Amino acid sequence: MPAPGIRILLLDDDADVQRTVSDYFSEHGVSVTPAATRLQAQALLADPTEFDLVALNLRPGSENGLELLRELRARSDIPVILTTAHRRDELDRVLGLELGADDYLVKPYGLREFLARVRVVHRRAAGHARHRSRDAPCRRFEGWVLNRRRRRLTNPAGVDVDLSKGEYALLAAFLDAPQRPLSREYLLQATHIHEDVFDRSIDVQILRLRRKIETEPSQPAVILTERGVGYVFAVPVECAAR
Template structure:
């Protein structure tokens, strides 16, 4: 009881999206979570899911995704969702298969619950995940208008990069995303996988590592003062790349 109230206060306004084709199940899960104090939206399939995510006034803070959906599989949806968002995902499945769970977790789900599930545990897992994700400032970077580094300035809204001399340098989409990935995590070695994950363009899982190298190469050509010895994006042999200069928001 006390827990109920405390938790409710802990996750105020949290908005959940349930993606589940079976009406009965959908209603059950929705009721369960509403009773736990969450705001709940539902979707029947991938199309509706993306509709809610892209068009809703308040995008969901967490997605509960059924694996068995008509048409596209929940795994595919999970992958596609991850490609465009870091929203926490709990997968739900009738199959208790372990391989299934591992695959789910590896393609980006945060938790995996098998049906039939115990209501209280399910809610507890939703809360645990929300607690972990909502305490983070989240897209602190996204709130900033522009990011400054080494005299350069990246306008996030306009997607416009200005050189120290004040010249506007055009960046392609992938270049912009890659640079942003670096700016979000400066002074930290980022593996090619991490870069791909953060620079979520439409990169599917099967894109090769070398694509990152090429993009880094192209980006360097635009922002490195001295082409022969990179001072901004350094290579860490065997591990990945690191963005050296400090980044400030403004």
């Protein structure tokens, strides 16, 4: 079904791409606002709530796209899809994912696939927003319950499990974005863990949290390492009313 109401910002300096994507998406109920430069995109994104998603082209040899992504992630969780011109730009794609991008496409891409990815990423982001609803202060996963009002974690047997400040913040960040790869940089920002200037501090907190919620910490099934990106909370998360 069409997804009316989705508003995306398309940053791409190719006028033909702008026109083709805009025409195709508009036929399927998706509004596209094109931008040719980083400065244009920055001006349009002064209020990120004007858009539901950003499609950001990474130009070979230029850091403008990645810099814009860094700026966005410092103040917004708006979904971002990266596009790249060449398959060999793997380093840029990996770095983009580490900085918090939600998906990527390699040119030349099919318009049908591009639209499908926009819908999937938008739907996933909307689901995450619902999970953060204040009407459901608790998060449930695999029988565990985190009560965010009381800052209390309860295991499947109903026993409270003590969490340090850092462990609690890390778990809360994962539960706000379940089944989505999260970079170490994102987790550092989300949890305000700054004891170490290097991102290894997140790895230490991950190990400690795994010891408390994993059945086999040495073979984790809940918090998985996403190679080249960071970590992913791999199990479904539900909202609970209690």
